[in-house]
Amino acid sequence: MLKDINLNAMRHFEAVARLGRVSKAAAELQVTTSAVSQQIRLLEQQFGVLLFRRDNRRLVPTEEGERLYYSVSRAFRMVADVHSAIVRQHQQRQFIMRASPTFGVRWLGPRIKSFLEKHHDWSVRVDATPEFSDFETELVDLDLRYSYFAEPGMHETVVMRDFVLPLVSPGYLAELRDRATDPMDQIAQARLIDSVKTFVRWDAWLTHRGVSEVPSVYSLRFDRSSMAIQLAADGAGVALESATLAWRELSEGRLVPLSPDLAVIEFPGYRIVCPPRHMNRRIVRLFTDWVVAEGARHEAEIRTFLKAAGCRFDGVGGPVPVGENGMAGSGPPG
Structure with missing residues (x-):
């Protein structure tokens, strides 16, 4: 379980394994050498194995330590990359959305210019793909989806029928x-x-x-x-x-x-879908208001x-017959 993992001890372990000395790890982390040594001991007690062996004046990971170092360093790099991407997105005023290819080309493409003209200081990226975003792992502000049923835990706004x-x-x-x-x-x-x-x-x-x-x-x-x-x-x-x-x-x-x-x-087929926290971004709210207004005009037409x-x-408010390929709401049209 994640709650049982001492992330602070992992930071100390990664630094020692990478630098080879407790003193260098302590200097990098801006803590005392005794603090680093204590964290390593706690981690070894938790795993029930030795994580380092001495080789002259250096600390070298054991076989178990090597396995742990590989996983921990990889995880830390991934977190650092995501952190950098998030910071860049906010600093560069970048807005990222996802839409199905046909809807993106036939409906969104001919209209989005008016949105860009109103918000020219933003960098806008549209990923045209039939796949829905995994908001836990992908850096996407919102999906403009073709779906029939609501997705639990997500904020959804119907754009048009x-x-x-x-x-x-x-x-x-x-x-x-x-x-x-x-x-x-x-x-x-x-x-x-x-x-x-x-x-x-x-x-x-x-x-x-x-x-x-x-x-x-x-x-x-x-x-x-x-x-x-x-x-x-x-x-x-x-x-x-x-x-x-x-x-x-x-x-x-x-x-x-x-x-x-x-x-x-x-x-009601077309809708904005995103985690509720994404609605805190002003650009997400601005785009939602714009696309709902555009959708209402097109629906009336x-x-x-x-x-x-x-x-x-x-079929207003009633069941939608679906084909052999699955349930309504299972995926976007191409």
Whole structure:
């Protein structure tokens, strides 16, 4: 247990093992030689072994002492590196966030310039990765996550709701309408583009609507939403995707809802996540306020667009159907 480890004695041990003499360790630590010797004795009593042997006028670690020195010196270096990084971050006014690649490129990238212009004295770094941050070991201020369930112990602020629906190019939709008039019959004859890392996938969506024969394998599968959206806009098939991520193609008319009769799944998908203590940083609060305001504007724009297309909404506050790849909230879209 960590509480049983005498960290002060470890500092004295590391100095003696590195310098080879009690007197040199005492001078470096600015304590007496007797204090250093006492700490070494306490550590040897705790471990039940000798940690040093004398070699002429030097103290040389025993085999057990060598093992301990390797681990202790490595741990001290790691702590020193983290300390330096934290100090540099605050001194250089650095702000570090993490976002999924598709969301970073398609949503955050085109908007963040306005935030940078207001806070030009800050250095901002965005890590585009599908992995969530480990705030205990990584130097990250916050994650801008796509998640459905709250994470215990974390501060979370919803940025905006997401809207998921079948999307198709106008040309491919015309082809499907020539084959069938019912939207579910059209889907049955369509090439379905499967985004394997999204929360709402075709298998769950189809089952949720009572389809008995759900494909076990899809001919078009991608682990990045940007690829699925692009392929759908090119007329290769129907994508079950986020209107937030596909907004550019929707607003330009390169993608359209497959049918207003198929309800849009709506849920609070995008959120700020960080340890509560990180909210003490002014830049974290400023970014949170900015991104929530941007999210509210974009959410209203999408909702207005979909309502104008005749779409109805489903899933507000209710369950979100998820695919074979896991539970909602298990990871971000690519």
